[in-house]
Amino acid sequence: MTVTIYGLGCRSTKKASKWMIHNQVPFVERNMMEEPLTVGELQELLRMTTDGTDDIISKRSLPYRTLDIDFDKLSLIELLEIVHQHPRLLKSPLIVDNKKLQVGYNEDEIQQFLPRKIRKRRWLQWKMEHLYPSEG
Known part of the structure; x- marks a missing residue:
């Protein structure tokens, strides 16, 4: 089974890639800035979350703070369209x-x-x- 790492080229994405290589886990990496996730792909990710969009959207991101949008008033499809247009809204x-x-x-x-x-x-x-440490 291949793992996919969706990233923004940040340090955490690089650490995840290095970990996969070191542990010989097959993976593909996708830069979300170069190839933003589609609305359908975002919906698939949301199916795996516990708290929906709160799990994947970064409220500390620059676009979240600077876009003049009340995110709470958007429909899910409207929100996902904005995330598609502004990939830096996603955690990475x-x-x-x-x-x-x-x-x-x-x-x-x-x-x-x-x-x-x-x-x-x-x-x-x-x-x-840890449970049976060698004596010595």
Whole structure:
């Protein structure tokens, strides 16, 4: 299964890409400034969120602060059209596979994109090291 990293060329996106390479996780990277997400792609991402647009839209971003728009009064389609036109409204990176979405780079959370058998092996290794430390 291939992971997709949607990013804005920021430090967090670069960290996520390096992590994928280091852990040999197949991925593709897409710069959202060069190729903005379509309204349909944004809808697919929203299906994976817990809190909808609050999970993926950055209220600290420059476009959010400078666009003279009351985002709360927009319909979902209107909002997604604006996000399509202004990709910097999105948090970065958005890391996605068929079932999971991670917003931003987090060293612990990104582990979810490892294949299950590798996660299990790492967990068992951690358990042995921490619960049964060698004496010496």
